[in-house]
Amino acid sequence: MTYRRWLKSGALIPLAHALALGGCAVGPNFVAADAPGVSGYTAGRLSGAAGADGPGGTAQRFVAGADVPGIWWKVFRSRRIEAFVREAIDNHPDITAAQAALREAREVAAADMSALMPSASGSDSVTRSQTPLAESGQTGPSSLFTLYKTSVPISFTPDIFGGKARGIEADLAYADYQRFQLEATYLTLTANVVTTAISDASYADQIRATEEQIEGQRQLVALLEQQFALGAVSNADVLTQKAQLAQTVATLPPLQKSRAQNRNQLMAYLGRLPSQDRAEAVPLSNLRLPRDLPVSVPSLLVRQRPDIQAAESQVHQASANVGVAVANMLPNVTLSASGGSSALALSGLYGPKSVAWSVAASLTGPIFDAGNLYHTKESKIAALEQSGAKYRSTVITAFQNVADALRAIQSDADLLKAQVEAEKTAAESLKMSQAQFKAGSTTFISVINAEQTLLTARINRVKAQASRYADTVALYQALGGGWWNRIDESPAAEVKPAGVAAIFVPAGALPPPPAPSAN
Template identity: 80%
Template sequence: MPTEIALTKRINGVKLPLVAQILLALGGCAVGPDFQPSAGPQVSGYTASALKRTDAADGSAGTAQRFVNGADVSAAWWKVFRSRQIEAFIREAVDNHPDLVAAQAALRQAREVAAADTSALLPSITGDASVTREQVPAAQSGLTGPASLYTLYNTSVPVSFTPDIFGGKRRGIEADLASADYQRFQLEATYLTLTANVVSAAISDASYAAQIRVTEEQIDGQRQLVSLLEQQFALGAVSNSDVLTQKAQLAQTLATLPPLQKSRAQNRNQLMAYLGRLPSQDRGEAVQLENLRLPRDLPVSVPSLLVRQRPDIRAAESQVHQASANVGVATANMLPNVTLSASGGSSALKLSEFYGPQAAAWSVAASVTGPIFDAGSLFHTKESKVAALEQSSAQYRSTAITAFRNVADSLRAIQSDAALLKAQVEAEKTAAESLQMSQAQFKAGSTTFITVINAEQTLLTARINRVKAQASRYADTVALYQSLGGGWWNRVDEAPAAAVKPAGIAAIFVPAGALPEQPAMPAN
C-alpha cells in the first residue's frame, strides 16, 4: 500500500512536527490523571412526563407541532421560519459582528500557544560564529617583549535537550490543546448565541410592530367614535358624559403607544448591534409576523448526545481536561529533571587551519536537578491544581444540569404557549363579538355607553395578547434550537483567521494517518 506523505499532522487544529507527535502519543507514560470525557446522563428524556403534540390554533403561528425524538438539528435551523429577511439578517451578522472576529482570534491565539509549547519536546540547537582580532601585551603573561597580535576564528553549535521523563511537558501541551478546544467551543457558543439573538430580535421587532399596528387601528376607531359622539351631542342625542368617557378612553389608548414605540426602537437598536451596524445605520428592514411559519416537526436530541452538542458543555469539559493536565504538570515538577548538552565547533588562528583536526572543539555534559527542600511549595502547588480540577468537574456538572433544564423549559414552553395562543385566539373572537353586541345594544338604548367602552378595551387587550402569544410561539422554537446546540456539528464555523500560521521552517515529514485525529462529534 503506498504511503501518503504530509508535511505535518493536525491535532485539535494545531500542526505538530513528527517528533512532537510521537512524544505526545506516549502520553500514557506521563504522571498525573489521564482525562476521560464524561459520558452523558443515563436518562431517556428531558421532562418527567411524555411530550405530546401541541394544540393548533388559527393562523400561521397556530401550527400544531410534534416532537421527533432522536432527530438531528439542521445547521441552518433558522430556515424553518421560511423568512428570507431572517436569513439575510443572519448572513450579515455572521459577516460583520466583532464578537465572532474576536472569538476566531482567541482560537488562533490558543492554537499558536500550543504550537509554540511543543518546542519543549525537541532539542534546542543554536549556532555561533565569530572572528576576533586581538592584541595581548606580553606583560599580561608576565613576560617582556612585543605584544602578541592575532586573529581568532571560532564556530560553535551548542545542543541542549531535557528529556520529558515524567511527562510534565507533555501534560503542559495537553493543557494547551485543551485550552484551544475551549476557545473552539467558545467560538461555537458565540456563533449560536449571535444567530439565536438575531432571530429573537427580529421576531420581537415583528411583535412590537404588530402591537403598534393594532393599537393605532384602535386609536383611529376611537377617534372616529369621538367625532361621531360630538356630532350626536350637538344634536342632543347623547350626553356630554358619553363624549368625555370616550375621550378618556382614547387618551388611555394613546398612552399605551409611546411605550410600545420606545420598546421597538430599543429592540431595533439591539438588532442593529447584532448585525454589526450602528443605530443610525438602520435601513428599516423588518420581518412581518404574519409571514413567518412554524415547523411542524421539532427535533429532540437523544439526551446522551446533548453533552456532545451543547458548546457550553463542551467548553466546560475542555476546562476539566485542562485542569486535569495541570495536575500532571504540577506532579512532574516535584520530580528530577535530566538535561543533556553537547557542543561542537572549531577554533583556529588561520582560515586555512579552520577545518583541520587540531581546530576541533567539542564537549558533552549531563546534569540532574531536582527539589530537595522547598518547604512544601511544590506539594501545595500540586494540591491547588487538584482542587482546581475538582472545581472544574463540579462546574461541568452544573453546566450540564443547566443545559438539560434549558431543553426541558423550551419543550414545556412550546406546549404551554401553543395552548395559550389557542385560548387567546378564542378570547379575541369572543371580545369582538361582545363589542358588536354592545354597540348594537347601545344603539337600541338597552345598555350604557360604559359597556361599549369596556368591550372596546377588552378587545384591544385581547388583540395585543394574541400578537404576544404568536410571537412567543416563534420565540419558543428559537429557544429549543438554541438549547439543543444549534447544529454546529453540521457546519464549519471556523474562518482562516482561526488557523495556525505556518512557521516557515524546514518541515518534518510524517505519514498521513500516523496519529488519529479527535473527532468533533461522535457519530449519532
C-alpha cells in the same frame, strides 16, 4: 475545524510525540464523564404542540433522535432573517474576537510543543585582539592575532516523567475550550438575531393594532360629538370616550420605545450602529413554524452543547495541570553537546586541528522549597475538583434548558389557541355592545369596556404568536444549534505555517475529530 483540518497547518504535527509520551506521564489521565443516564428531558412524555388559526398557529410534533440542522434558522422560511444572520456572522466583532482567541490558543500549543525536541543554535564570530605577554608572566612584545570561531550548541531535556507532555495536553485542552467558546458565541449570536427580529415583528404588530384602535376611537369621538350636538347623547358619554381614547393613546409611546430599543439591539447584533438602521423588518405573518422539531437523545446532548464541551475542556486542562505540578516535583535530566572550531586564519577554520567539542549531562531536582511545589500541586487538584463541579452544573443547566423549551412550546401553543378564541369573542362582544347602545338597551360604558377588552386580546394574541416562534428558536439553541453540521471557523482561527521541516506523524497518533451526532 476538525483535527484533520488542524493538522494541515503543519505547526501542530509534533503533537504525536506528546501523545506518545502520555502513557508514562505522571498525574491523572483525563477520561470524559459519562452522559446522564436518563431517557428523556421532562418528567412526563411530550408529543407536540396544538395548532391554532393564524400566523404562528402551526401544530408541531417532537421527533426524538432527529438531527439538528446546521443552518437551523432556515426553518422559518424568511429570507430577511437569513440575511440578518449572515450579516451578523460576517460583521459582529465577538465572532472575530473568538476566532482570534482560538488561533492564539493553538499558536501557544504549537509553540510549547518545541520543548519535546532538542534545541540547537549556531554562532560565528571573528575577534581581533592584542594581548601583552606580561599578562601571562612573560616579557616581550604584545601578541596581535585574529581568532575565527564557529559553534553549534545543542541541548535536550528528555520528558522522563511526562511533565512537558502534560503541559502540551493542557494547551490543547485550552485550545479546545476556545474552539467551543467560538461555537457558543456563534450560537448565542445567531439565536439572539432571530429572537430579536421576531420581537421587532411582534412590536410592529402590537403598534399597528393599537393605532387601529386609536383611529377607531377617534372616529367614535367625532360621532359622539355630532350626536351630542343633536341632543342624542349626554356630554358624559363624550367625555368618557375621550378619556378612553387618551388611555389608549398613552399605551402607544411605551410600545414605540420598546421597539426602538429592540431595533437598536438588533443593529448591535448585526454589527451596525443605531444610526445605520435601514428599517429592514420581518413581518410576523410571513414567518412559518416548522411542523417537525428535532429532539436529540439525552446521551448526545453532552456532545452537542458547546458550553458542555467547553466545560469538559476545562476539566481536561485542569487534569493535565495536575500532571505538570507532579512532574515539577521530580528530577530532570538535561543532555547537552557543543561542536565547533577555532582558528587563527579563516582558511583553517574547518580543518581537523581546529575542531572543538563537548558533551555533558546534568541532573537537577528540588531539595528544599518550603512546600512551594507541594502546595502548588494541591492547588491544581483543587482546581480540578472545581472544574469538575462546574461541568456537572453546566450539564444540569443544559438539560433544564431543553426541558424548559419543550414545555414552553407546548404551553405557548395552548395559550395562542386560547388567545385567538379570546380575540374572536372580544370582537363579537364589541359588535353586540355597539348594536345594543345604538338601540338604547345598554350604557356607553359597556361599549368602552368591550373596546378595551378587544385591544387587550389583540395585543395578547400577537405576543402569543411571537412566543411560539421564539420558543422554536430556544429549542434549537438548547440543543446546540447543529454546529457539527457546518464549519464555523475561518482562516483567522488556523495556526500559521511555521515554514520548518515536516515531522512525520505515526498513524493513529492524533485523536479523531469529535462526532457529537450519530446521524
